[in-house]
Amino acid sequence: MDNLSDTLKKLKITAADRTEDCLEGCLDCLLQALAQNNMETSEKIQGNGILQLFANLLTPQSSCTAKVANIIAEVAKNEFMRVPCVDAGLISPLVQLLNSKDQEVLLQTGRALGNICYDSHEGRSAVDQAGGAQIVIDHLRSLCSITDPANEKLLTVFCGMLMNYSNENDSLQAQLINMGVIPTLVKLLGIHCHNAALTEMCLVAFGNLAELESSKEQFASTNIAEELVKLFKKQIEHDKREMIFEVLAPLAENDAIKLQLVEAGLVECLLEIVQQKVDSDKEDDIAELKTASDLMVLLLLGDESMQKLFEGGKGSVFQRVLSWIPSNNHQLQLAGALAIANFARNDGNCIHMVDNGIVEKLMDLLDRHVEDGNVTVQHAALSALRNLAIPVVNKAKMLSAGVTETVLKFLKSEMPPVQFKLLGTLRMLIDAQAEAAEQLGKNAKLVERLVEWCEAKDHAGVMGESNRLLSALIRHSKSKDVIKTIVQSGGIKHLVTMATSEHVIMQNEALVALALIAALELGSAEKDLESAKLVQTLHRLLADERSAPEIKYNSMVLICALMGSESLYKEVQDLAFLDVVSKLRSHENKSVAQQASLTEQRLTVES
Numbered sequence: 001m002d003n004l005s006d007t008l009k010k011l012k013i014t015a016a017d018r019t020e021d022c023l024e025g026c027l028d029c030l031l032q033a034l035a036q037n038n039m040e041t042s043e044k045i046q047g048n049g050i051l052q053l054f055a056n057l058l059t060p061q062s063s064c065t066a067k068v069a070n071i072i073a074e075v076a077k078n079e080f081m082r083v084p085c086v087d088a089g090l091i092s093p094l095v096q097l098l099n100s101k102d103q104e105v106l107l108q109t110g111r112a113l114g115n116i117c118y119d120s121h122e123g124r125s126a127v128d129q130a131g132g133a134q135i136v137i138d139h140l141r142s143l144c145s146i147t148d149p150a151n152e153k154l155l156t157v158f159c160g161m162l163m164n165y166s167n168e169n170d171s172l173q174a175q176l177i178n179m180g181v182i183p184t185l186v187k188l189l190g191i192h193c194h195n196a197a198l199t200e201m202c203l204v205a206f207g208n209l210a211e212l213e214s215s216k217e218q219f220a221s222t223n224i225a226e227e228l229v230k231l232f233k234k235q236i237e238h239d240k241r242e243m244i245f246e247v248l249a250p251l252a253e254n255d256a257i258k259l260q261l262v263e264a265g266l267v268e269c270l271l272e273i274v275q276q277k278v279d280s281d282k283e284d285d286i287a288e289l290k291t292a293s294d295l296m297v298l299l300l301l302g303d304e305s306m307q308k309l310f311e312g313g314k315g316s317v318f319q320r321v322l323s324w325i326p327s328n329n330h331q332l333q334l335a336g337a338l339a340i341a342n343f344a345r346n347d348g349n350c351i352h353m354v355d356n357g358i359v360e361k362l363m364d365l366l367d368r369h370v371e372d373g374n375v376t377v378q379h380a381a382l383s384a385l386r387n388l389a390i391p392v393v394n395k396a397k398m399l400s401a402g403v404t405e406t407v408l409k410f411l412k413s414e415m416p417p418v419q420f421k422l423l424g425t426l427r428m429l430i431d432a433q434a435e436a437a438e439q440l441g442k443n444a445k446l447v448e449r450l451v452e453w454c455e456a457k458d459h460a461g462v463m464g465e466s467n468r469l470l471s472a473l474i475r476h477s478k479s480k481d482v483i484k485t486i487v488q489s490g491g492i493k494h495l496v497t498m499a500t501s502e503h504v505i506m507q508n509e510a511l512v513a514l515a516l517i518a519a520l521e522l523g524s525a526e527k528d529l530e531s532a533k534l535v536q537t538l539h540r541l542l543a544d545e546r547s548a549p550e551i552k553y554n555s556m557v558l559i560c561a562l563m564g565s566e567s568l569y570k571e572v573q574d575l576a577f578l579d580v581v582s583k584l585r586s587h588e589n590k591s592v593a594q595q596a597s598l599t600e601q602r603l604t605v606e607s
Contacts, residue, residue, distance in 0.1 A: 004033045004041060008048045023057075027067040034074040042075040051075075051088035058093035060100055069097065069108035076115035083122050091116070091126035098135040107154050110136070114161035124165055124172060133176060136162055140184050145191060152195050155188065159201040163208060173212050181205075182215060186222040193231055203243045210250040219251055225260035232269055238284045241273075245291050252295060258302035262309060267317050270296045278329055286331075293335035296321070300342035310343055313352040318343065325361045330374050333365055337380035344387035354394045359385070363406045375415045382407065382421035389428035399429060399436050411449050416459040423453070423465035427472050434477055441473035441482030447489045454494040467498040468506060471513040483521040492517070492528035499537055504548045507541075511554035518561035526565050535562070535571040542580045549589035556581065556592075556599040563602065578603050 011026040033041040045051065057068045072090060075081045085091075090112075097109040113132055116123040127133065136158050143151055162181065166172040189202045206224075209215045228244055228251075235241045248266070251257045261267075270292040277289040300306045309317040321343075324336030340358060344350045353359075366381050385407070389398055403425070410422050430437040440446055453466035470491050473482050486492065495517075498510035514534065517525045541547050541555045559577060562568045581603065584596035 003029070004044055007033070008044060008050060011050060012048075012053065023064050024067065027064055027071060030071050031067065031074070034071065038074060039078055042078050042081050045071075045075055046081065046084050051084055051090065055089045055093055058090070058097060060097065060105075065097065065100075066102065066104040066108045069094065069105065069112045073108055073111035073115050076112060076118075079119070082116050082118070082120040085116050086120075086122045086126045091123075091132075092130050095127065095130035095132040095135065098132060098139070103150060103154060106139070107157055110154065110157040110161045114157065114164045117161065117164040119164075119167075124169065127165055128172065128175075133162065133165060133172075134179055137176070137179050137181050137184060140181075140188065144184065144187055147192065152192055152198050155192070156195075156198045156201050159185070159188070159198065159205055163201065163205050167208055170212060173209055174214055177209060177212065177215050177218060180218075182209060182218040183222050186219075186224050186227060189231070190223070190227050193227070193234075199231065200243065203247055206247040207243075207250070210247055216251070216254040216257065220254055220256040220260070224251065225257060225264045225266070229261065229264040229266050229269065232266070238288060241288065242291070245295065248295060249291075249298070252298045255302040255304065258299050258305040259308065262299055262305045267296065267299065267309060271317065271320055274324075274332065278327070278332065289329075290331050293324075293331055297335050297338045297342060300339055303345070306342055306345065307349075310349055313349070313356060322358070322361070325365050330377060333377050334374070334380050337362065337365065337377060337384050341380060341384040341387050344384060344390075347391040350388050350391045350394055354388055354391075354397055359388060359398055359401050359403060362388075363401070363403065366406050366409070370409045375418060378410060378413070378415075379417045379421055382410070382418065382425050386421060386425040386428050389425060392432065395429055395431065395433050395436075399433060404429060404436065404440065408443075408446065411446060416456070416462050419453060419456075420459070420461045420465055423450075423462065423469050427465065427469045430472055430476050432476060434479075437473050437476035438479045438482055441477050441479060442485055444485055444489065447473075447485050447491060451486075451489045451491045451494065454491070464501075464503075464506065467494055467501075468509060471495060471498065471509040474513040474516050475509065478516060478520070480521050483517050484524055487517075487521070487525050487528060490528075492525055493532040496529070496532035496534050496537055499534075499541065504551065507548075507551050508554060511551065511558055515554065515558045515561050518558060518564070522562070522564050526568060529562075529565075530567060530571070534558075535568060535575060539575045539577065539580065542577070542584070549587070549592050552584060552587070552592050553589075553595050556584075556595045560599055560602050572603070 007026050007029040010022070011030070014022040014026055030041070030045070054068050054072060058065055062068075072085060072094070076085055094109050094113055097105055098113075100106055100109070113127055117127055140155060140158055143155060162176060166176050185202050185205055189199060192198045192202075210219065228248060232241065232244050235244065248261070252261060273288060273292040274296075277285040277292075280286065280289075300309065309315055311318065321336055321339040324332040325340070327333060327336070340353065340362065344353060362381050362384055366378065369378050369381075385398070385403060388394055389403070407422055407425050410418055413419055413422070426440065430440060447470075450466045450470050453462050454470065456462045456466070470486060474486065495510050495513055499507055499514065501507050501510070514529075517529075538555045538559055541551055547555075559572060559581075562572060578600065581596050581599050585593055585600065587593045587596060
């Protein structure tokens, strides 16, 4: 270290005299000292004010420039040296050197700037102001096609520099995207796929940029899908494949890229991984199986990519995914059920799948998960059944296959995601199915559970679906017995609350169900309707200008139906409904205006 102190003194003198030979000797000593103990040497360099000298030594004419840049690159490996490098005014001369024709100068300058930018806001900001990124991108473009090792090393350093410059910084990443870095990097990957270091650098850069929504369109206009799949097929090592997965996942969120990946043959690669890893208990293999099957499900979220893989239900991919459902591997069961839910996104696919026995496979899967089952598998299988139940022609088939019985086994579940899908599936199944709605509506256990879930304030989805199913049981069954069961279970107050929901569709469903209660079973529901303050609720809905026309219409229909109850009718008279209703006779909606006239007549006659 005494040696180092002498070198630093000598450097100060020679830097002033610009004697190149002496200077070179001092710089070599510094590089040697940095190689032996980087941190301590860096501290001495800073303490002796040497960084400020470097700014004047970074000239394109000097033969020592590359060594000075190399020293800066080495000291900037230390976090505590990055801001001092900026403060010493090194960024501007370094960026100027990016215009050099000397490959070694470019290499060391790229390293120096990259290291100064690493995790340093000040470093990035200074490089941004000096315009360094654009020069580097121009170099990548012009050097892209040259495949000699020295050039590939330079390209790797430049990619690394851009990565350090923009990592986890949305605005700088957006800047690089606007400068057109994406097509350049994709081209680099295609030409230099044999070079592991450069390939890795491109992948990390893609991973960073792909997180940004604005990058997806640019990626979609390149052949990134083809290049990544080509690269993926060559990889044997788990770590390398994982790196590619990390780029594929964010890119596959874009529908255009989903289709490109499917067309490039990614699905076949994923299926092969699943086949290879399914029986392994190694941690890496289990992780890779999960990643591959998750990505497979993600590709099916795009309408075009999904339809291409469905191939009218005859596609080999669709058939392979079907075979995952009866497997003993929970991850594959989950992916299989989620894939079916994604395939079940249009009526044609749903009808084909129900006709080809998929419902029975899903019911078998659910049966395997009733006791202490896997919640994610339960949720996924119920999602698939719910989607399959949407087409009208499927409902009766699924009901006769015993789907409701299977679904009801999960009534005791305490997991909100499972409760939510269970409710949605039952609601889809009984839509316009009077017999099934009546059968379920008379099931006291189910109705009691629904009433309990109607109070699940921590889970808005479960609460909303419970209310909707309660209303659906009445609307589709039009059964006195169903209404009595709901009254006995204390469900009336929830339907009245539902009439004030922020969602018009739910308000409407509640009002129609309440009108049926008033028409069919007013006597037994009267007390509950009173204590739930139904009449006051209707008055508010009619008086509120923001209420939708159908809400006003159904509220008036309900008012007329309540006249059969003495106590409720008295409440109607006390609240001066005539004033509100008569104003609605001039409503712009004809149905509302007509119903207002009818309601006004009824109110006038009755009074």
